[in-house]
Amino acid sequence: MKKVTIYDVAKKANVSLATVSRVINDSSAVSLATRERVLKAIADLNFVPNAVAQGLAMNKSTSIALIVPEASFSSISTIINGVVDVAHIYNYNVVLYSTNAGEFEVDKIMNNIIKNRFNGVIILNSELTSNALDQLAKYGIPVTIVGTNIKGKLRSSVFVDYEKITYQVIKDYLKQGKDKIFFIDGDYNRFIVEEMLIGIKKAYKEINKEFNGHLIVEDSYEKSYSELKNHLANNQADLYLASRDSLAISALNAALDLEIKIPEELEIIGYNNTKYSLMSRPALSTINVPLYEMGAIAARQITKMLNKQEIEIKNHEVKANLIHRSSTKE
Amino acid sequence: MKKVTIYDVAKKANVSLATVSRVINDSSAVSLATRERVLKAIADLNFVPNAVAQGLAMNKSTSIALIVPEASFSSISTIINGVVDVAHIYNYNVVLYSTNAGEFEVDKIMNNIIKNRFNGVIILNSELTSNALDQLAKYGIPVTIVGTNIKGKLRSSVFVDYEKITYQVIKDYLKQGKDKIFFIDGDYNRFIVEEMLIGIKKAYKEINKEFNGHLIVEDSYEKSYSELKNHLANNQADLYLASRDSLAISALNAALDLEIKIPEELEIIGYNNTKYSLMSRPALSTINVPLYEMGAIAARQITKMLNKQEIEIKNHEVKANLIHRSSTKE
DNA sequence: TTGTAGGCGTTATCAG
DNA sequence: CTGATAACGCCTACAA
Numbered sequence: 089m090k091k092v093t094i095y096d097v098a099k100k101a102n103v104s105l106a107t108v109s110r111v112i113n114d115s116s117a118v119s120l121a122t123r124e125r126v127l128k129a130i131a132d133l134n135f136v137p138n139a140v141a142q143g144l145a146m147n148k149s150t151s152i153a154l155i156v157p158e159a160s161f162s163s164i165s166t167i168i169n170g171v172v173d174v175a176h177i178y179n180y181n182v183v184l185y186s187t188n189a190g191e192f193e194v195d196k197i198m199n200n201i202i203k204n205r206f207n208g209v210i211i212l213n214s215e216l217t218s219n220a221l222d223q224l225a226k227y228g229i230p231v232t233i234v235g236t237n238i239k240g241k242l243r244s245s246v247f248v249d250y251e252k253i254t255y256q257v258i259k260d261y262l263k264q265g266k267d268k269i270f271f272i273d274g275d276y277n278r279f280i281v282e283e284m285l286i287g288i289k290k291a292y293k294e295i296n297k298e299f300n301g302h303l304i305v306e307d308s309y310e311k312s313y314s315e316l317k318n319h320l321a322n323n324q325a326d327l328y329l330a331s332r333d334s335l336a337i338s339a340l341n342a343a344l345d346l347e348i349k350i351p352e353e354l355e356i357i358g359y360n361n362t363k364y365s366l367m368s369r370p371a372l373s374t375i376n377v378p379l380y381e382m383g384a385i386a387a388r389q390i391t392k393m394l395n396k397q398e399i400e401i402k403n404h405e406v407k408a409n410l411i412h413r414s415s416t417k418e
Numbered sequence: 419m420k421k422v423t424i425y426d427v428a429k430k431a432n433v434s435l436a437t438v439s440r441v442i443n444d445s446s447a448v449s450l451a452t453r454e455r456v457l458k459a460i461a462d463l464n465f466v467p468n469a470v471a472q473g474l475a476m477n478k479s480t481s482i483a484l485i486v487p488e489a490s491f492s493s494i495s496t497i498i499n500g501v502v503d504v505a506h507i508y509n510y511n512v513v514l515y516s517t518n519a520g521e522f523e524v525d526k527i528m529n530n531i532i533k534n535r536f537n538g539v540i541i542l543n544s545e546l547t548s549n550a551l552d553q554l555a556k557y558g559i560p561v562t563i564v565g566t567n568i569k570g571k572l573r574s575s576v577f578v579d580y581e582k583i584t585y586q587v588i589k590d591y592l593k594q595g596k597d598k599i600f601f602i603d604g605d606y607n608r609f610i611v612e613e614m615l616i617g618i619k620k621a622y623k624e625i626n627k628e629f630n631g632h633l634i635v636e637d638s639y640e641k642s643y644s645e646l647k648n649h650l651a652n653n654q655a656d657l658y659l660a661s662r663d664s665l666a667i668s669a670l671n672a673a674l675d676l677e678i679k680i681p682e683e684l685e686i687i688g689y690n691n692t693k694y695s696l697m698s699r700p701a702l703s704t705i706n707v708p709l710y711e712m713g714a715i716a717a718r719q720i721t722k723m724l725n726k727q728e729i730e731i732k733n734h735e736v737k738a739n740l741i742h743r744s745s746t747k748e
Numbered sequence: 749t750t751g752t753a754g755g756c757g758t759t760a761t762c763a764g
Numbered sequence: 765c766t767g768a769t770a771a772c773g774c775c776t777a778c779a780a
Contacts (some may be wrong), residue, residue, distance in 0.1 A: 091757095093756090093757055093758090094757065094758065095757080103766075103767085104766065104767045104768075105757090105758085105767090106759085106760085106766070106767055106768075106769095107765090107766060107767075108758095109758065109759060109760085110759095110765095110766085112758090112759095113758095113759080115759085115760085116765080116766095117765065118765070118766085119765060119766090122765085122766085136529065136532050136533050137533060137757085137758075138474075138533070138535060138756090138757050138758075139533040139534045139535070140470055140473045140474050140479060140534065140535055140756090140757080140758095141474055141756070141757030141758045141759090141772090142757080142758055142759075143470045143758090143772090144468075144470050144471055144474050144756090144757080144758070144759090144772045144773065144774090145757075145758040145759040145760080145771080145772055146758080146759065146760095146772085147759095147772065147773095149470060151513070154514070158499060160492065160495040160496050160498075160499055161495075162490065162492060162495075164495065165490040165491075165492075165494065165495040165498075166490050168490075168495075168514070169488060169490055169516060172514055172515070172516050173516070176515075181513050181530065181534070182513065182514050183481070183511050183512065183513050183514070184484070184498070184502055184512050184513070184514045185502070185506075186499060186502050186503070199466065200511065202466045203466050203467060203468070203469040204469045204470065204511070205468060205469065205470055309693060309696045309697060310696070334693065334697065337697050338697075341697065341699060344699065363639060363664065363694075364693075364694070364697065366639045366640070367639060367664065367667050367668075367671065367694065367697075367698070368697070368698075369671060369674065369699055421773095423772095423773055423774085424773065424774060424775095425773080425774095433750075433751085434750065434751045434752075435751090435773095435774080435775095436750070436751060436752080436775085436776080437749085437750060437751080438774095439774065439775060439776085440749095440750090440775095442774090443775080445775085445776085446749085446750095446776095447749065448749070448750085449749060449750090452749080452750080467773085467774075468772090468773050468774070470772090470773080470774095471756090471772070471773035471774045471775090472773080472774060472775080473756095473774095474755095474756050474757065474758090474772085474773080474774075474775095475755080475756055475773075475774045475775040475776085476756085476774085476775065476776095477756065477757095
């Protein structure tokens with residue numbers, strides 16, 4: 089299959105390549121007759137415009153970069169789907185990068201993004217150094233962050249107010265006099281975890297107590313399970329709040345195996361409302377976060393920034409809410 | 419930030435742009451002195467070569483396309499991670515497409531791939547029409563399929579022999595006289611399901627029985643749960659084999675809720691050894707499939723094809739094995 | 749070892 | 765409405 093160019097089409101249709109280009113982009117008016125002639129030639133020759141050359145000529149690519157954490161959490165792929173679906177609607181390709189935030193690695197990614205002249209970048213709540221962000225800014229590449237509220241020129245974000253929702257949930261428990269609360273996190277996504285912690289502490293402060301139930305566990309199921317089992321065996325608790333559903337389920341199973349009754353003797357809440365939370369026994373109460381939408385919104389934001397359209401809401405807050413299932417009372 | 423080109427560098431370093439190009443690609447020899455002068459100019463100017471222009475000039479891109487099913491199964495993101503990691507090692511970017519196999523959508527994707535002159539495509543066991551594959555072949559774009567064993571020029575694959583492993587598992591049960599077996603699938607990924615079915619039927623045939631326990635359920639947890647609960651209430655069964663872990667867990671929970679004892683009264687096995695299978699109670703026995711590796715191998719295969727290196731194993735079989743946990747006896 | 753010039757496939761600016 | 769012709773940023777013979 090020899091490559092056919094716009095030039096071949098022009099020859100076949102007996103016009104100049106300029107005209108062919110015109111009908112391809114219906115840029116300026118072309119007479120119906122020649123237009124059809126060109127169209128026919130294109131069809132006959134099976135011509136497909138070379139996006140790379142177009143990119144060069146127009147000095148813009150049609151790709152956005154998507155940087156996600158390496159981990160294969162269910163939440164991540166949901167967001168990715170949102171991004172990809174919407175990006176494709178607006179005719180952008182998405183180039184996937186994954187990272188575990190190694191400084192070196194991030195640099196390499198940034199460099200690659202710049203080399204390829206991608207017009208925009210979406211970053212999933214990873215712990216990118218602001219250094220990396222600055223670099224993108226220097227090259228005028230718009231960024232939207234999903235997960236955290238980051239302000240700045242050429243920056244937009246879509247996020248949930250983890251502090252607020254967490255505060256509300258915890259406050260509710262404290263009001264009922266349940267103050268033996270532990271917060272579990274997998275030492276991952278520190279930005280978000282930090283917000284959650286602030287919410288918790290704020291609630292505690294209002295009743296003039298100090299919160300000191302922060303528990304960091306290893307990320308794998310087996311590890312977190314045994315650490316939590318150990319913790320449960322040695323501590324009296326009203327509520328375990330876990331930064332991800334899967335961690336919450338580790339706690340759930342550990343409790344069950346210790347014959348602690350849920351929710352009667354211990355309540356458990358996770359975050360994200362992933363498939364896990366439905367599948368556990370008892371079904372897990374969880375703080376629902378609209379992940380797919382967040383991805384979709386991020387993609388929409390970036391496309392608008394690329395077209396220099398104004399983004400009404402540069403920092404788009406999305407609502408989270410507690411879903412009561414069977415691991416909590418009430 | 420004005421864009422700096424190879425030309426600016428040349429001027430600054432007092433050489434021709436050809437020389438600059440040479441040091442960028444260390445193509446042909448350049449004297450140490452000028453090389454360093456150029457390098458310094460590059461650093462001073464903060465020059466980053468434009469990959470788009472390079473692509474045009476060299477007539478090759480540095481991206482491969484990755485087509486995955488829309489569903490956000492845990493198994494999929496594991497494979498994606500494998501692909502991305504290895505692709506980046508060999509300096510390829512991966513462009514992500516997701517599809518639910520709508521004919522129209524697939525055409526659009528193929529067209530996009532051709533337009534962008536990607537040099538290779540990896541397809542995750544989706545049900546792409548051979549039509550689409552033919553189109554890629556026409557343009558000389560190598561494809562590697564992960565999931566199914568597809569032969570052909572410019573094609574490689576990495577797959578597990580679902581028929582064989584399924585056959586072995588089922589045969590084992592039949593040997594013990596347990597022949598009330600049901601196979602659950604979510605009407606998804608028919609290629610693979612078909613292979614599993616063949617394995618089952620083969621085992622049944624050897625004991626001169628016919629298999630008619632194929633159960634198609636809806637894909638969501640809630641739906642499959644209630645359908646299976648209903649089925650369990652009305653059928654006596656020895657084993658439920660589910661084409662995915664999450665489906666198996668639907669069955670597990672349904673059985674538990676009917677107070678059917680697992681594994682004593684009913685055994686359950688899933689596929690993929692995903693996180694789900696560890697987290698269920700009792701822990702799910704499952705057929706382990708090396709997902710990350712499959713992604714990694716696929717990426718390696720495609721990069722070799724792109725360099726016209728021979729691929730020793732064009733169709734790479736990867737081993738699956740049954741992991742006994744607590745949803746099976748023994 | 750280095751420079752010149754043509755080419756990669758399109759778009760875009762002018763005239764006509 | 766249509767056709768030259770110059771970019772776009774870089775690579776690569778071919779010469780020097």
